[in-house]
Amino acid sequence: MAENYQFETRCIHGDGGFVEGHPYGAVSVPIFQTATFAHPGIGKSTGYDYSRESNPTRYELESVMSSLEGADDSIACSTGMAAIGICLELFGEGDHILCTEDLYGGTVRMFESIGEKRGLKFSYVDTSDIDLVRKNIRKETKALYIETPSNPTMRITDFAEMRKLADEFGLLILADNTFLSPYFQKPLQLGADIVVHSGTKFLGGHNDVLAGFVCVKGKELSEKLRYTYKTVGCSLSPFDSFLVLRGIKTLSVRLERQQENAKKIALWLKNRPEVTEVYYPGLEDHPGYEVNRKQATGAGSMLSFRVDTVERTRKILESVKLISYAESLGGVESLITYPMLQTHGDVPVEIREHLGITEDFLRMSVGIENAEDLIKDLEQAFQ
Numbered sequence: 001m002a003e004n005y006q007f008e009t010r011c012i013h014g015d016g017g018f019v020e021g022h023p024y025g026a027v028s029v030p031i032f033q034t035a036t037f038a039h040p041g042i043g044k045s046t047g048y049d050y051s052r053e054s055n056p057t058r059y060e061l062e063s064v065m066s067s068l069e070g071a072d073d074s075i076a077c078s079t080g081m082a083a084i085g086i087c088l089e090l091f092g093e094g095d096h097i098l099c100t101e102d103l104y105g106g107t108v109r110m111f112e113s114i115g116e117k118r119g120l121k122f123s124y125v126d127t128s129d130i131d132l133v134r135k136n137i138r139k140e141t142k143a144l145y146i147e148t149p150s151n152p153t154m155r156i157t158d159f160a161e162m163r164k165l166a167d168e169f170g171l172l173i174l175a176d177n178t179f180l181s182p183y184f185q186k187p188l189q190l191g192a193d194i195v196v197h198s199g200t201k202f203l204g205g206h207n208d209v210l211a212g213f214v215c216v217k218g219k220e221l222s223e224k225l226r227y228t229y230k231t232v233g234c235s236l237s238p239f240d241s242f243l244v245l246r247g248i249k250t251l252s253v254r255l256e257r258q259q260e261n262a263k264k265i266a267l268w269l270k271n272r273p274e275v276t277e278v279y280y281p282g283l284e285d286h287p288g289y290e291v292n293r294k295q296a297t298g299a300g301s302m303l304s305f306r307v308d309t310v311e312r313t314r315k316i317l318e319s320v321k322l323i324s325y326a327e328s329l330g331g332v333e334s335l336i337t338y339p340m341l342q343t344h345g346d347v348p349v350e351i352r353e354h355l356g357i358t359e360d361f362l363r364m365s366v367g368i369e370n371a372e373d374l375i376k377d378l379e380q381a382f383q
């Protein structure tokens with residue numbers, strides 16, 4: 001039975017009623033580690049037939065995600081890339097998708113290789129500039145694909161403005177909500193039609209599982225996406241579904257602490273003479289600060305910064321002790337990444353340079369450690 005619980009409660013109990021459905025009253029969801037389900041009779045089903053299509057552990061996770069994102073349906077995939085991949089099947093030859101220009105590099109790789117091979121066309125603009133988005137809509141444009149904050153330069157796109165354009169030109173809006181998670185931002189309530197996630201990041205939260213989600217409004221989109229999902233078979237395993245469910249239980253407390261730490265680090269970086277620029281949408285002088293405040297309840301815990309010399313960039317990466325020099329983001333452990341070589345390594349050089357993803361640019365995912373310890377670690381790495 002759907003209850004009107006607050007977000008923090010829904011992270012743990014969904015809309016309510018799960019425990020009543022668990023065998024023996026298990027408080028935590030059992031891991032239904034089974035590939036197939038016996039039929040009670042000819043033409044009869046327990047509700048589950050084969051785990052590629054659906055599984056009770058995964059179903060519980062999908063229900064929690066729908067509750068958090070305000071979706072009609074959420075589809076749990078094996079990775080974030082798999083989630084983005086099934087969305088491409090909504091489009092056909094000649095269709096054009098207009099994207100935020102600094103998307104996650106893996107998404108650009110998928111669009112430019114698999115997408116282009118299937119005859120889809122992509123172009124990339126700064127979607128924080130509404131006029132530029134309007135100018136780049138073509139007659140073949142079918143969708144806007146948005147990341148806000150963008151990755152890794154943290155630009156903010158105004159969902160309400162994108163919705164107006166989408167209504168005017170009959171477009172779908174797809175939003176990658178990995179960076180803020182539904183705790184801080186709910187794109188479906190702001191005008192998006194489809195939300196994708198790398199569940200590997202804040203939702204899983206512990207750097208120990210890969211997962212992805214597609215969360216949608218409306219039966220038609222849900223049916224199309226579910227058809228591709230069961231056909232390509234990119235389902236999240238029962239055990240990984242359990243891990244992500246467990247991760248989501250602490251989403252609100254982790255993100256509060258991560259954001260608090262990120263703010264402290266952003267301010268500390270701003271006062272360092274070696275740092276030439278800090279990109280964090282929680283700073284009042286960030287160009288997207290007001291728009292982010294209007295549409296999200298927080299700025300999250302992702303930040304990027306630029307230092308004075310290339311040598312210093314390399315020195316920082318090789319000297320951090322507590323913070324790991326590693327790809328990925330969103331977990332309890334703080335990570336520092338070199339986007340030029342890692343997350344955006346496959347983005348063509350001229351585009352990278354246009355975006356400012358150069359040798360002096362670093363991205364940090366701030367975890368839940370003690371903020372003073374993190375700052376001390378950065379301080380020794382700067383010297």
Ligand SMILES: Cc1ncc(COP(=O)(O)O)c(C=O)c1O
Pocket residue numbers: 079080081082104106107147151176178179197198199200210211212328
């Ligand atoms: C914003 C964003 N979207 C999607 C992905 C892809 O997710 P996954 O690594 O789970 O496939 C990533 C991975 O880093 C990401 O940062």
